[in-house]
Amino acid sequence: MKVDLKIAMSNVIEVCTEVADFIYTEGTNFDRGRIEQKTSFNNLVSYVDKEAEQRLVRVLKNVIPNAGFITEEGTVEQSKSNEYNWIIDPLDGTTNFLHGLPIYSISVGLTRNNVPILGVVYHVVRNECFHAIEDDNAYCNGRIIHVSKIPTLQESLLATGFPYYHSEKKDPYLDIIKDFLEKSHGIRRLGSAAIDLAYVACGRLEGYFEYNLNAWDVAAGLVLVRQAGGKVTDFKGGDNCLFGGELCASNSHIQSEMLSVVQGQWNRK
Known part of the structure; x- marks a missing residue:
């Protein structure tokens, strides 16, 4: 199956922008009573993580209909055996978010045969969208970015x-x-x-x-x-x-x- 990565990227950026608005809005009046522990006292999850993931999955299912999903919150059936797989962290930096520390993001990757070929990281509070696809430049908010030239x-x-x-x-x-x-x-x-x-x-x-x-x-x-x-x-x-x-x-x-x-x-x- 051939996927147009530029079109897919456009769709991912659009849904990440919408979900970032949801996360930011929820963060301004967050209900700490709805925090859950996953497997330990310092591994936390909230309704915001789960709802953000569901919103991302709902859209991405239509971007590549036959793609599988690997997601942190497991709100959709998990699979890494498909040719294409979405790999999603709906709120990377949950502990920061819960404490009001403004360093958290949405992370959406796409793999082909388990090789990463598309990535979007959306820094919610700074409203910065980092994105790249294989065989192309990397960008932040549409501007080309490069790694540092520092040599040592x-x-x-x-x-x-x-x-x-x-x-x-x-x-x-x-x-x-x-x-x-x-x-x-x-x-x-x-x-x-x-x-x-x-x-x-x-x-x-x-x-x-x-x-x-x-x-x-x-x-x-x-x-x-x-x-x-x-x-x-x-x-x-x-x-x-x-x-x-x-x-x-x-x-x-x-x-x-x-x-x-x-x-x-x-x-x-």
């Missing part, structure tokens, strides 16, 4: 996140953070993986790394970074970063330095 880790600003679930890798991960703090301009923790990747794509950050990620956290951002001239790999330097749970993204200039730091701690016994 020492001059770079990085971002990371802290997983809800900590494994035996918690201590090596904290040591990676310590190493980066000593070897860069600093590390930021924004609370939205999709925004982290969008900011690498537009040059506000030079790099981003995290583990225990889900496909909906990164599917859209992968496309943005790659089409903006950046590099995205797993911690081994390979391509298993959509479903592999770990990711290292950069402006490409500092990728080898970042991977050297990550691997030095991550692979230790």
Whole structure:
């Protein structure tokens, strides 16, 4: 099946704009009594997440009728076996949203045979729509964006996140953070993986790394970074970063330095 990605992108941007308006409006008078815990006290969901996802799915079902869905809130039947699959996080940065911290986004990715080919990250409060498709430029609100030209880790600003679930890798991960703090301009923790990747794509950050990620956290951002001239790999330097749970993204200039730091701690016994 042949999909016109430019038409699909236009439809995705339109629905993301509408859903962003809904999220922003709800955030101005949010009912904290309707917060739910998923699997732990710090992994939260609200009626806003669920309603936003339903609105996105309702429209995207018609954009590519035979596409499957992989969504954070599971409001639609899940499948990654279709040729095309939408991968959706309706509100990336839920905890920020619930606390009134204005850093949260909508993330919509599209894969073909499990390869990301379209991505939209909509920063709700800043009203910034980052978007890209394969074999084209990356954009923010219609203007072409590029990764930073900063050539060294020492001059770079990085971002990371802290997983809800900590494994035996918690201590090596904290040591990676310590190493980066000593070897860069600093590390930021924004609370939205999709925004982290969008900011690498537009040059506000030079790099981003995290583990225990889900496909909906990164599917859209992968496309943005790659089409903006950046590099995205797993911690081994390979391509298993959509479903592999770990990711290292950069402006490409500092990728080898970042991977050297990550691997030095991550692979230790």
